[in-house]
Amino acid sequence: MDRIDRKLLNLLQRDASRTNAALADLVGLSPSTCLRRVRRLFASGVIAKVVAILDPAKVGKGLKAIVSVELKSHGEQEMRHFLDLAKAEPAVAQAYAVTGETDVVLILRLADMDEFDAFCERVFRDRTNVARFYTMLVIRTAKDETALAL
Amino acid sequence: MDRIDRKLLNLLQRDASRTNAALADLVGLSPSTCLRRVRRLFASGVIAKVVAILDPAKVGKGLKAIVSVELKSHGEQEMRHFLDLAKAEPAVAQAYAVTGETDVVLILRLADMDEFDAFCERVFRDRTNVARFYTMLVIRTAKDETALAL
DNA sequence: GCCGCGAATGCAATATTATTGCATGAAAGT
DNA sequence: ACTTTCATGCAATAATATTGCATTCGCGGC
Incomplete structure (x- = not known):
């Protein structure tokens, strides 16, 4: 290299x-x-893959949201279960287990608020392990890079 | 389509x-x-670009952090100024102005804690407009998709 | 400092792949 | 029913990737 x-x-x-x-x-x-x-x-795997990047607006996914989630129960089992649930959602672009007051951060790409509403209903309200969640809607995207700085 | x-x-x-x-x-x-x-x-621009995706671990950028930032002054000028500052940082992969208690969310890709420390010193402590910031280190990446669900 | 070894390089031939012209067929509007 | 428009597949052509080979480069041992 x-x-x-x-x-x-x-x-x-x-x-x-x-x-x-x-x-x-x-x-x-x-x-x-x-x-x-x-x-x-x-x-060697340094290049993991080559992919096409779409314009979100042009395929009707113009709404972005960042949601931090606090779980009721913080054990490994529960964490894994929730992450699997999130992973299965097409709207979830990124899902991270994180340090700090909350346990999980999700980054969502959605068509509109109706879709967000339905998502919340499905993932947060149901018989899940979610104590609370905090939503931040993206107003402006200043930077959104797939490239890593070398 | x-x-x-x-x-x-x-x-x-x-x-x-x-x-x-x-x-x-x-x-x-x-x-x-x-x-x-x-x-x-x-x-037509539906496909914005085609890019190579690298393996972060293999190029020494294994540390990911999500930082939410509250600015002292919330005006358009100050916001733009801070976003420009963030945008110029190679470690910043994504930078969003968001709704909610904080104003900006950054997603960072770094080599290690030393790099994070240096980053904070540069972006948060200096003569900037930052009231407070809250760091979440990524423990586990459950999902990290560039693909949009259609 | 010189030699030998392995890896990297450029060239040129070859194989693969993308691209275009053209004729056909299907769908929409008149 | 007729025209127009547009997408399609085929086949020829152009562009591009890929490989064999001889040469050079860099480096560690002698």
Whole structure:
């Protein structure tokens, strides 16, 4: 993992739809060498996957919410159970067990408030283990990067 | 945007490294038609970009933190100023202005606690507008999807 | 300091894959 | 029923990725 690999990763994290030749040019390598490096980064798992990122607004998922959840019972079993429940929800983009006053933070991507309402009904009110939850609706997205800083 | 487009989007959101022929096969179209659809989704902006997703652990960014921030002064100017400050930080993966008791939520990706310490020093302590901030370290990542549910 | 070893490189040939022209067929409106 | 429009599949073509091979580079042992 030298300087060129890092350069490749930075480029691919922002745009992986480039041709190998274009990529090679940007890092100053021949296409074959460049390709071999990229494939090595893939094979070693440094590059986990290549995916398409959609525009949320254009597919009717313009509403984002961050919800922190406090569970009634904090044991491992209950925690796992709740996380599994959350994981199964399509609206849940990210689910984390965290330190601090609350136990879990969820990041949701929804169509509208009706969908949020239905989500809460399903995940928080039902026969679950939730003591309280605190909702923060996203007003403005200043940054939303999939890229890691190297 | 019919059923097939949605199928394509779902597939591409999980793996965009497939060949067009493989993709065509999965949705039951000829390669040429399939490609034309994908290109249309690109051109219309539904697919915003195609990117490589790295394994955080393998590039030394194994620590994740969620920080909610309350500003001293809540005006538009101050808000924008703080968000710009946050945006400029490489460790900040996501930055949101939100409703609720706090004003901003940051999601950080860091190497270790030292980096977190340095980050706080820089962003929260300095001559900034921060009244208080509340840190939640991520213990377990149950879900971390870039894909939107369609 | 020199030698030898393994890994990385670039070139060129080859194999894969994407892309386009074209003709056909289906659906919507007149 | 007729026209227009648009999506489709096929086949030819263009672009791109991939591999074999000879060369060079960097590095540790001698």
